Amino acid sequence: MYSLTVRDHVMIAHSFRGEVFGPAQRLHGATYVVDVTFFRAELDADNLVVDIGLASDELKAVLGALNYRNLDDEPDFAGVNTSTEFLAAVVADRLAARVHAGALGPGASGLERIAVTLRESHVAWATYERAL
Incomplete structure (x- = not known):
């Protein structure tokens, strides 16, 4: 399986409901480093993942x-x-919609999966992976 990862970041504000969130129930900011990994079994005609x-x-x-x-x-x-x-x-679902709409070019038709990781800090992050 081949993969290619691109990275960016996003700054948001939000609050949470529920005691489990403690002080994060109040409005606070977050800056996420966002990694998106695209997967495919075979490279495209140009020898690219995407x-x-x-x-x-x-x-x-x-x-x-x-x-x-x-x-x-x-x-x-x-x-x-x-x-x-x-x-x-x-983020994964919105990118998947763009893949299906052709925004990543014709070579992207061979993509099989996408994984999106949001890094809250150097010690905590979450990933969502889905089929394309």
Whole structure:
């Protein structure tokens, strides 16, 4: 299995509901380092997993819709605890939609899986992986 990873970051604000979250129930900020890994069994005709420039551009676009936003105010997340795990799935699903729409080029049609990791810090992160 081949893989290619691109990286970016996103800055958000949010709060959580539930005692399990302790002081994070109050509004706070988070800066996530975001790694997206694309997987495929065979390279495309150009010997690529996916076009790294297109992958980087599409990740930046997906994160741009979240960057510098208070997620508590976003209609898509009304009533949702926007945990790191949850946000990893949001990013993965939005990127998957872009893959299926052709935004990562024709070579991306051979992609099999995508994994998105959001790193909260150097000691804590979450990953969501899905089929394409």
